[in-house]
Amino acid sequence: MGTVFTSLSDPDFQRLFDDFHYTAYRLEALQVYGVPYEMAEFARFQAGEARGEFPGIARWADRVARGVRAGKRFHRVHVVTEPLSDYVRFECAWAYRHTVPAGEDVRIAAVPEGRWPAGLPRFDYWLFDSSVLVRMDYADDGTFVSAELVDDPEQVVQANVWRDQAVHLSVPFAEYAAGFDDLMRPARADS
Template identity: 65%
Template sequence: MFREFRYTAYRLETLQRYDVSYEQDEFARFLAGQSRGEFPGIADWCDTVRAAVVAGKRMHRVHVVVEPLSDYVRFECGWAYEHTVAAGEDVRLVTVSGDDWPTGLPHHDYWLFDSSRLVAMYYDEAGRFVSGELISEPEKVVQANLWRDAAVAASVPYRRYADHLQPSTP
């Protein structure tokens, strides 16, 4: 779908921890206070983003993040989003505290391609990706568009958010 979309690819992220195999070594380095090393998974994603942007497409995401930030979200901000934003991805954040979830936003992840193709993303309790499901029911696709619009309206651009992060964030 990342090669086939014509205009926009949008992602809603809601988890505070993703257990992604290609990030494990880098996440361990981050937790140990070491410097960022080679990060092939993010490098590949940045290539995907750059290619889309050069082709005139838009890639954007909103991550609902709970403050104080989890170690994983701090890692994602400093070691992933910094680079994907530089590659051209519009990354935005909605901040919440505790159980104060934004009204009207779901507690699950999805991708929405060209505002018409919806892929629900399923994760286990540890944040490991389990599966994706292409959803074709029009009412669910429309709902995902409404969630996207609400999330974008409630969000701030990553760079603006990053300006206010603690100096200790790598």
């Protein structure tokens, strides 16, 4: 067992996002995340309010932009089930639409509810420079539990295989979002 982080704010966990040299990759498998810094914004989204200040995403977009300027790559694949959960609609409309312009390569692997892409795990992880693996653990309601730095070489290699498979099965966020309105509801065909 490697180092375990019980807070997303842990300085050692945060340092992973500054200290990598080339790539930071994330596989997202959940349809809802109970992240404290998003709660107020998610409630506003659900109430139909306009997007306002979003400090958590603004900080992430700034981090991505700084990294991209330094020659680093931030990319992720989110496996989403359709129809989209309210949280995924929120994440797409209020987060990805702002992190992609900052330089994050966000991709979507969409599957019908009840299905899952072949060969992909049903848990989240970060993979830094294809060699540092952090497995993310969440409760059933999407609340963060912990993150574990995995030091088993076989698991690191497997995470690289999963990354490549997820990228292969996904499309760029802009391409996926083109089929939806601004709130990530399916766009209606003109009659």
